[in-house]
Amino acid sequence: MATTRSAHTVWEGDLLKGKGTVSFDSSGIGDQAVTWASRAEESNGRTSPEELIAAAHSSCFSMALSNGLAKAGTPPTRLLTSAEVTFQPGTGITGIQLVVEGTVPGIDEAAFTAAAEDAKANCPVSQALTGTQITLTAKLG
Known part of the structure:
Protein backbone atom coordinates (compact mmCIF):
# COMPACT_ATOMS: atom_id res chain seq x y z
CA MET A 1 0.00 0.00 0.00
CA GLU A 41 24.71 30.69 8.75
CA GLU A 42 24.03 29.50 12.31
CA SER A 43 20.83 27.61 13.11
CA ASN A 44 20.08 29.52 16.33
CA GLY A 45 17.28 27.15 17.27
CA ARG A 46 15.70 27.07 13.83
CA THR A 47 15.72 24.31 11.23
CA SER A 48 16.63 24.27 7.55
CA PRO A 49 15.75 22.19 4.50
CA GLU A 50 19.16 20.51 4.85
CA GLU A 51 18.48 19.47 8.45
CA LEU A 52 15.16 18.00 7.35
CA ILE A 53 16.93 16.08 4.57
CA ALA A 54 19.52 14.84 7.09
CA ALA A 55 16.75 13.56 9.37
CA ALA A 56 15.00 11.83 6.49
CA HIS A 57 18.21 10.29 5.17
CA SER A 58 19.51 9.01 8.51
CA SER A 59 16.20 7.34 9.36
CA CYS A 60 15.65 5.87 5.88
CA PHE A 61 19.21 4.54 5.72
CA SER A 62 18.88 2.97 9.19
CA MET A 63 15.68 1.20 8.15
CA ALA A 64 17.24 -0.08 4.93
CA LEU A 65 20.38 -1.31 6.70
CA SER A 66 18.38 -2.98 9.46
CA ASN A 67 16.27 -4.77 6.86
CA GLY A 68 19.27 -5.89 4.82
CA LEU A 69 21.09 -7.21 7.87
CA ALA A 70 18.00 -9.07 9.10
CA LYS A 71 17.44 -10.64 5.66
CA ALA A 72 21.07 -11.84 5.77
CA GLY A 73 20.40 -13.56 9.10
CA THR A 74 22.28 -11.01 11.22
CA PRO A 75 19.72 -8.55 12.60
CA PRO A 76 21.28 -5.56 14.33
CA THR A 77 20.92 -4.93 18.03
CA ARG A 78 21.49 -1.22 17.49
CA LEU A 79 22.34 1.19 14.67
CA LEU A 80 23.38 4.78 15.28
CA THR A 81 23.31 6.75 12.04
CA SER A 82 24.13 10.42 11.56
CA ALA A 83 23.76 12.40 8.36
CA GLU A 84 25.41 15.71 7.60
CA VAL A 85 24.07 17.66 4.62
CA THR A 86 26.39 20.41 3.37
CA PHE A 87 24.80 23.48 1.81
CA GLN A 88 26.79 26.13 -0.07
CA PRO A 89 24.83 29.34 -0.72
CA GLY A 90 24.77 30.02 -4.43
CA THR A 91 25.59 26.41 -5.25
CA GLY A 92 23.15 24.27 -3.27
CA ILE A 93 23.62 20.94 -1.55
CA THR A 94 27.19 19.84 -2.20
CA GLY A 95 27.28 16.55 -0.34
CA ILE A 96 25.91 14.24 2.32
CA GLN A 97 28.03 12.32 4.80
CA LEU A 98 26.44 9.27 6.41
CA VAL A 99 28.15 7.73 9.44
CA VAL A 100 26.80 4.53 10.95
CA GLU A 101 27.97 2.54 13.94
CA GLY A 102 26.30 -0.79 14.48
CA THR A 103 26.06 -3.50 17.05
CA VAL A 104 25.44 -6.61 14.98
CA PRO A 105 26.15 -10.03 16.49
CA GLY A 106 27.66 -12.59 14.15
CA ILE A 107 29.00 -10.25 11.47
CA ASP A 108 32.48 -8.98 10.62
CA GLU A 109 33.51 -5.46 9.60
CA ALA A 110 33.67 -6.27 5.87
CA ALA A 111 30.15 -7.73 5.79
CA PHE A 112 28.81 -4.79 7.79
CA THR A 113 30.43 -2.28 5.44
CA ALA A 114 29.04 -4.13 2.41
CA ALA A 115 25.53 -4.13 3.91
CA ALA A 116 25.86 -0.41 4.71
CA GLU A 117 26.97 0.38 1.15
CA ASP A 118 23.98 -1.55 -0.19
CA ALA A 119 21.63 0.38 2.12
CA LYS A 120 23.20 3.67 1.02
CA ALA A 121 22.60 2.82 -2.63
CA ASN A 122 19.10 1.46 -2.20
CA CYS A 123 17.29 3.41 0.51
CA PRO A 124 14.53 5.50 -1.08
CA VAL A 125 15.94 8.80 0.21
CA SER A 126 19.37 8.05 -1.29
CA GLN A 127 17.65 7.26 -4.56
CA ALA A 128 15.67 10.52 -4.40
CA LEU A 129 18.97 12.36 -3.97
CA THR A 130 20.57 10.85 -7.08
CA GLY A 131 23.18 13.23 -8.39
CA THR A 132 24.25 14.31 -4.90
CA GLN A 133 27.60 13.04 -3.66
CA ILE A 134 26.84 10.72 -0.73
CA THR A 135 29.75 9.34 1.28
CA LEU A 136 29.59 6.65 3.96
CA THR A 137 31.63 5.65 6.98
CA ALA A 138 30.56 2.37 8.59
CA LYS A 139 31.97 0.60 11.62
CA LEU A 140 30.94 -1.96 14.14
CA GLY A 141 30.73 -0.73 17.70
Whole structure:
Protein backbone atom coordinates (compact mmCIF):
# COMPACT_ATOMS: atom_id res chain seq x y z
CA MET A 1 0.00 0.00 0.00
CA ALA A 2 1.36 3.40 -0.97
CA THR A 3 1.50 6.13 1.64
CA THR A 4 1.67 9.88 1.32
CA ARG A 5 3.09 12.21 3.95
CA SER A 6 2.74 15.96 3.95
CA ALA A 7 4.18 19.13 5.36
CA HIS A 8 3.73 22.76 4.50
CA THR A 9 5.60 26.01 4.95
CA VAL A 10 4.29 29.52 5.39
CA TRP A 11 6.91 32.12 4.38
CA GLU A 12 6.63 35.85 5.08
CA GLY A 13 8.90 38.47 3.56
CA ASP A 14 11.89 38.36 1.27
CA LEU A 15 14.60 35.72 1.34
CA LEU A 16 17.20 37.50 3.46
CA LYS A 17 14.97 39.16 6.06
CA GLY A 18 11.90 36.93 5.87
CA LYS A 19 10.98 33.97 7.99
CA GLY A 20 8.92 30.85 7.73
CA THR A 21 7.28 28.09 9.68
CA VAL A 22 7.46 24.47 8.57
CA SER A 23 4.49 22.40 9.75
CA PHE A 24 4.56 18.61 9.85
CA ASP A 25 1.01 17.83 8.81
CA SER A 26 1.10 14.03 8.74
CA SER A 27 2.73 13.41 12.09
CA GLY A 28 1.61 16.51 13.94
CA ILE A 29 5.02 16.79 15.62
CA GLY A 30 4.76 20.53 15.61
CA ASP A 31 5.96 23.59 13.80
CA GLN A 32 9.57 24.61 13.24
CA ALA A 33 10.89 28.06 12.44
CA VAL A 34 13.09 28.51 9.36
CA THR A 35 15.01 31.51 8.02
CA TRP A 36 17.69 32.13 5.42
CA ALA A 37 20.16 32.75 8.25
CA SER A 38 19.32 29.37 9.81
CA ARG A 39 20.08 27.80 6.46
CA ALA A 40 23.19 29.70 5.38
CA GLU A 41 24.71 30.69 8.75
CA GLU A 42 24.03 29.50 12.31
CA SER A 43 20.83 27.61 13.11
CA ASN A 44 20.08 29.52 16.33
CA GLY A 45 17.28 27.15 17.27
CA ARG A 46 15.70 27.07 13.83
CA THR A 47 15.72 24.31 11.23
CA SER A 48 16.63 24.27 7.55
CA PRO A 49 15.75 22.19 4.50
CA GLU A 50 19.16 20.51 4.85
CA GLU A 51 18.48 19.47 8.45
CA LEU A 52 15.16 18.00 7.35
CA ILE A 53 16.93 16.08 4.57
CA ALA A 54 19.52 14.84 7.09
CA ALA A 55 16.75 13.56 9.37
CA ALA A 56 15.00 11.83 6.49
CA HIS A 57 18.21 10.29 5.17
CA SER A 58 19.51 9.01 8.51
CA SER A 59 16.20 7.34 9.36
CA CYS A 60 15.65 5.87 5.88
CA PHE A 61 19.21 4.54 5.72
CA SER A 62 18.88 2.97 9.19
CA MET A 63 15.68 1.20 8.15
CA ALA A 64 17.24 -0.08 4.93
CA LEU A 65 20.38 -1.31 6.70
CA SER A 66 18.38 -2.98 9.46
CA ASN A 67 16.27 -4.77 6.86
CA GLY A 68 19.27 -5.89 4.82
CA LEU A 69 21.09 -7.21 7.87
CA ALA A 70 18.00 -9.07 9.10
CA LYS A 71 17.44 -10.64 5.66
CA ALA A 72 21.07 -11.84 5.77
CA GLY A 73 20.40 -13.56 9.10
CA THR A 74 22.28 -11.01 11.22
CA PRO A 75 19.72 -8.55 12.60
CA PRO A 76 21.28 -5.56 14.33
CA THR A 77 20.92 -4.93 18.03
CA ARG A 78 21.49 -1.22 17.49
CA LEU A 79 22.34 1.19 14.67
CA LEU A 80 23.38 4.78 15.28
CA THR A 81 23.31 6.75 12.04
CA SER A 82 24.13 10.42 11.56
CA ALA A 83 23.76 12.40 8.36
CA GLU A 84 25.41 15.71 7.60
CA VAL A 85 24.07 17.66 4.62
CA THR A 86 26.39 20.41 3.37
CA PHE A 87 24.80 23.48 1.81
CA GLN A 88 26.79 26.13 -0.07
CA PRO A 89 24.83 29.34 -0.72
CA GLY A 90 24.77 30.02 -4.43
CA THR A 91 25.59 26.41 -5.25
CA GLY A 92 23.15 24.27 -3.27
CA ILE A 93 23.62 20.94 -1.55
CA THR A 94 27.19 19.84 -2.20
CA GLY A 95 27.28 16.55 -0.34
CA ILE A 96 25.91 14.24 2.32
CA GLN A 97 28.03 12.32 4.80
CA LEU A 98 26.44 9.27 6.41
CA VAL A 99 28.15 7.73 9.44
CA VAL A 100 26.80 4.53 10.95
CA GLU A 101 27.97 2.54 13.94
CA GLY A 102 26.30 -0.79 14.48
CA THR A 103 26.06 -3.50 17.05
CA VAL A 104 25.44 -6.61 14.98
CA PRO A 105 26.15 -10.03 16.49
CA GLY A 106 27.66 -12.59 14.15
CA ILE A 107 29.00 -10.25 11.47
CA ASP A 108 32.48 -8.98 10.62
CA GLU A 109 33.51 -5.46 9.60
CA ALA A 110 33.67 -6.27 5.87
CA ALA A 111 30.15 -7.73 5.79
CA PHE A 112 28.81 -4.79 7.79
CA THR A 113 30.43 -2.28 5.44
CA ALA A 114 29.04 -4.13 2.41
CA ALA A 115 25.53 -4.13 3.91
CA ALA A 116 25.86 -0.41 4.71
CA GLU A 117 26.97 0.38 1.15
CA ASP A 118 23.98 -1.55 -0.19
CA ALA A 119 21.63 0.38 2.12
CA LYS A 120 23.20 3.67 1.02
CA ALA A 121 22.60 2.82 -2.63
CA ASN A 122 19.10 1.46 -2.20
CA CYS A 123 17.29 3.41 0.51
CA PRO A 124 14.53 5.50 -1.08
CA VAL A 125 15.94 8.80 0.21
CA SER A 126 19.37 8.05 -1.29
CA GLN A 127 17.65 7.26 -4.56
CA ALA A 128 15.67 10.52 -4.40
CA LEU A 129 18.97 12.36 -3.97
CA THR A 130 20.57 10.85 -7.08
CA GLY A 131 23.18 13.23 -8.39
CA THR A 132 24.25 14.31 -4.90
CA GLN A 133 27.60 13.04 -3.66
CA ILE A 134 26.84 10.72 -0.73
CA THR A 135 29.75 9.34 1.28
CA LEU A 136 29.59 6.65 3.96
CA THR A 137 31.63 5.65 6.98
CA ALA A 138 30.56 2.37 8.59
CA LYS A 139 31.97 0.60 11.62
CA LEU A 140 30.94 -1.96 14.14
CA GLY A 141 30.73 -0.73 17.70
